[in-house]
Amino acid sequence: xxxxxxxxxxxxxxxxxxxxxxxxxxxxxxxxxxxxxxxxxxxxxxxxxxxxxxxxxxxxxxxxxxxxxxxxxxxxxxxxxxxxxxxxxxxxxxxxxxxxxxxxxxxxxxxxxxxxxxxxxxxxxxxxxxxxxxxxxxxxxxxxxxxxxxxxxxxxxxxxxxxxxxxxxxxxxxxxxxxxxxxxxxxxxxxxxxxxxxxxxxxxxxxxxxxxxxxxxxxxxxxxxxxxxxxxxxxxxxxxxxxxxxxxxxxxxxxxxxxxxxxxxxxxxxxxxxxxxxxxxxxxxxxxxxxxxxxxxxxxxxxxxxxxxxxxxxxxxxxxxxxxxxxxxxxxxxxxxxxxxxxxxxxxxxxxxxxxxxxxxxxxxxxxxxxxxxxxxxxxxxxxxxxxxxxxxxxxxxxxxxxxxxxxxxxxxxxxxxxxxxxxxxxxxxxxxxxxxxxxxxxxxxxxxxxxxxxxxxxxxxxxxxxxxxxxxxxxxxxxxxxxxxxxxxxxxxxxxxxxxxxxxxxxxxxxxxxxxxxxxxxxxxxxxxxxxxxxx
Amino acid sequence: xxxxxxxxxxxxxxxxxxxxxxxxxxxxxxxxxxxxxxxxxxxxxxxxxxxxxxxxxxxxxxxxxxxxxxxxxxxxxxxxxxxxxxxxxxxxxxxxxxxxxxxxxxxxxxxxxxx
Numbered sequence: 001x002x003x004x005x006x007x008x009x010x011x012x013x014x015x016x017x018x019x020x021x022x023x024x025x026x027x028x029x030x031x032x033x034x035x036x037x038x039x040x041x042x043x044x045x046x047x048x049x050x051x052x053x054x055x056x057x058x059x060x061x062x063x064x065x066x067x068x069x070x071x072x073x074x075x076x077x078x079x080x081x082x083x084x085x086x087x088x089x090x091x092x093x094x095x096x097x098x099x100x101x102x103x104x105x106x107x108x109x110x111x112x113x114x115x116x117x118x119x120x121x122x123x124x125x126x127x128x129x130x131x132x133x134x135x136x137x138x139x140x141x142x143x144x145x146x147x148x149x150x151x152x153x154x155x156x157x158x159x160x161x162x163x164x165x166x167x168x169x170x171x172x173x174x175x176x177x178x179x180x181x182x183x184x185x186x187x188x189x190x191x192x193x194x195x196x197x198x199x200x201x202x203x204x205x206x207x208x209x210x211x212x213x214x215x216x217x218x219x220x221x222x223x224x225x226x227x228x229x230x231x232x233x234x235x236x237x238x239x240x241x242x243x244x245x246x247x248x249x250x251x252x253x254x255x256x257x258x259x260x261x262x263x264x265x266x267x268x269x270x271x272x273x274x275x276x277x278x279x280x281x282x283x284x285x286x287x288x289x290x291x292x293x294x295x296x297x298x299x300x301x302x303x304x305x306x307x308x309x310x311x312x313x314x315x316x317x318x319x320x321x322x323x324x325x326x327x328x329x330x331x332x333x334x335x336x337x338x339x340x341x342x343x344x345x346x347x348x349x350x351x352x353x354x355x356x357x358x359x360x361x362x363x364x365x366x367x368x369x370x371x372x373x374x375x376x377x378x379x380x381x382x383x384x385x386x387x388x389x390x391x392x393x394x395x396x397x398x399x400x401x402x403x404x405x406x407x408x409x410x411x412x413x414x415x416x417x418x419x420x421x422x423x424x425x426x427x428x429x430x431x432x433x434x435x436x437x438x439x440x441x442x443x444x445x446x447x448x449x450x451x452x453x454x455x456x457x458x459x460x461x462x463x464x465x466x467x468x469x470x471x472x473x474x475x476x477x478x479x480x481x482x483x484x485x486x487x488x489x490x491x492x493x494x495x496x497x498x499x500x501x502x503x504x505x506x507x508x509x510x511x512x513x514x515x516x517x518x519x520x521x522x523x524x525x526x527x528x529x530x531x532x533x534x535x536x537x
Numbered sequence: 538x539x540x541x542x543x544x545x546x547x548x549x550x551x552x553x554x555x556x557x558x559x560x561x562x563x564x565x566x567x568x569x570x571x572x573x574x575x576x577x578x579x580x581x582x583x584x585x586x587x588x589x590x591x592x593x594x595x596x597x598x599x600x601x602x603x604x605x606x607x608x609x610x611x612x613x614x615x616x617x618x619x620x621x622x623x624x625x626x627x628x629x630x631x632x633x634x635x636x637x638x639x640x641x642x643x644x645x646x647x648x649x650x651x652x
Contacts, residue, residue, distance in 0.1 A: 014601075015601070017603075017606065018601040018602050018603040018605065018606045019600070019601055020600065020601065020602050020605075021600075104602075105602050105605045105640070105643075108602060108605045108606070109605050109608060109609050112605075112606055112609035112610065113609050113612075113613070116609060116610065116613050117613070120613065120617065151620055151621075154620050155617075155620065158613075158616055158617065158620070161616075162613055162616070178541075179541045179542075179545070179586055179591075180541075180586075180591040181591065182541075182591075187540070188540060188541050188543075188544055199544075200548070203545070203548060203579065206582075207575045207578065207579065208575075211571070237567060240567050240568060240571065241571075244571050284544070284547060284548050284551060285551060287548070288548060288551035288552050288555060289555065291552060291555075291572075291575065292552070292555040292556070292572060295565075295568055303565070304565065304568070305559060305562050305563050305564065305565045305568055306563075307562050307563070308558065308559050308561075308562040308563075311558075312555065508600075
């Protein structure tokens with residue numbers, strides 16, 4: 001595929017708002033996602049302040065419900081999901097050697113749906129009834145017009161639909177780019193591992209996001225008298241539709257960052273990814289299983305195929321183990337450089353492992369009956385979503401910031417950010433395992449005044465503020481690095497894949513120079529040291 | 538290069554097998570329907586990819602598309618109009634029509650420049 005020469009994009013804000021350049025749309029999405037992350041983080045801090053001690057502290061029960069709902073929904077619909085996909089929107093065309101993303105207008109359209117959807121969701125705070133307060137899951141009957149009346153909940157649902165539709169369009173474009181716009185010579189078994197993770201992520205997005213949009217749109221209609229979920233099986237039908245999206249979306253946050261981590265570990269170990277072909281097929285199996293476990297969230301309803309979903313949930317261990325083996329074996333006897341990106345990648349692997357193993361516990365119906373809706377689930381969820389996805393996102397930030405901006409983030413501040421994140425994260429969320437094990441339910445603003453629960457909740461709140469300091473340090477690092485600039489070379493890390501074969505930041509049509517010959521999944525490394533033995537053969 | 542369809546189809550087959558395994562357990566209609574339905578859609582996508590090889594040739598790309606932005610704003614104004622009243626609905630419909638017209642104009646211009 002060739003394209004016409006693209007004129008240099010206009011500067012200033014007008015050059016950005018309607019830009020069809022995938023890189024600009026991705027950067028706008030990341031910036032908007034960061035904004036929503038800060039807003040949702042403030043909600044989390046309010047929740048933690050309320051729980052620092054038993055009894056009522058700073059929020060009424062109603063406002064507490066709004067705060068934890070808008071925290072969860074903001075993080076899920078407006079931060080992690082769109083940002084994970086935005087990294088793909090930026091990097092996939094570069095890594096497959098394409099001049100543009102497939103359907104650039106669709107991506108721009110997706111950004112505005114996502115951003116305006118987020119604005120609508122947050123604007124619901126201004127309504128007299130407040131925003132959504134039925135949890136990010138919006139379970140029926142909690143979210144119906146009787147239990148949560150008012151326009152705020154309607155705006156919440158509309159915002160979720162719009163933001164998810166935007167993310168869906170990102171997924172469609174990424175999928176099409178990988179399938180249809182690869183450079184000559186780049187067969188499917190020569191695309192970088194990050195593109196493989198984006199391919200399987202996009203497949204999940206394309207299949208599951210329309211189900212959520214449908215479920216939420218039907219709920220909106222239901223609140224205005226349509227009576228769709230009115231039957232006795234209505235709430236269970238909604239849960240099935242919701243979790244058909246809700247579980248795969250956890251993997252939409254995981255797989256892109258697994259790809260990032262695999263790239264970072266390979267580059268900073270100075271070795272090609274071990275077992276590339278095995279890992280790609282394990283990825284396919286991993287994602288197929290990920291699409292087949294959703295009803296383990298419904299074990300306790302008595303309306304689910306528990307044995308089947310326990311089996312598939314446990315089987316996830318096999319491909320996950322293969323992925324971990326690949327990452328570990330890549331580092332084995334490598335020349336490891338402990339850059340900030342590498343540190344975040346290693347923390348991702350360890351912390352997600354804790355999230356994954358506790359997930360296997362929750363995948364057992366017998367244990368799930370004990371732990372369901374407890375703080376144990378909250379801790380497990382955050383070890384995957386925060387300990388995994390967010391640490392992966394920061395690995396991506398430190399790794400690709402020079403490529404995206406042309407400037408390097410400061411390493412000293414980066415390492416301070418990393419260690420505060422590790423301490424803050426584990427201080428916040430590990431005590432929640434103990435609280436859950438002790439029987440503390442989730443989504444409550446008060447708890448019994450026992451020594452154990454008081455201690456673990458106070459520790460958790462202190463951890464939340466340490467995390468806040470860590471995030472502030474990251475933001476300061478970004479501002480300082482953009483103000484007092486250290487110019488990045490085209491390939492500051494000794495990268496392996498095609499994005500490092502172009503300038504930092506890349507030109508509008510991505511590549512000014514001819515692409516290197518593509519004989520493996522690491523064409524830039526091949527140009528430096530020659531192709532791997534199997535490619536020569 | 539042309540075998541991308543095979544990987545999509547392979548994934549569809551994996552989903553289909555996992556869906557069919559449900560039959561060996563206490564089958565739940567909606568859960569089975571969702572799983573097998575998605576497997577079928579993926580197999581169709583794989584088939585379409587097989588039938589439509591990657592495009593070759595020159596494609597004109599616009600630098601900016603304010604019309605696309607207007608389409609998004611128009612759609613969301615229409616949706617909000619359902620909650621807040623007909624006035625917003627009608628303004629949104631106007632913005633949407635203008636946006637769609639703009640996108641059509643961009644596409645025609647791109648076709649002319651390619652020709």
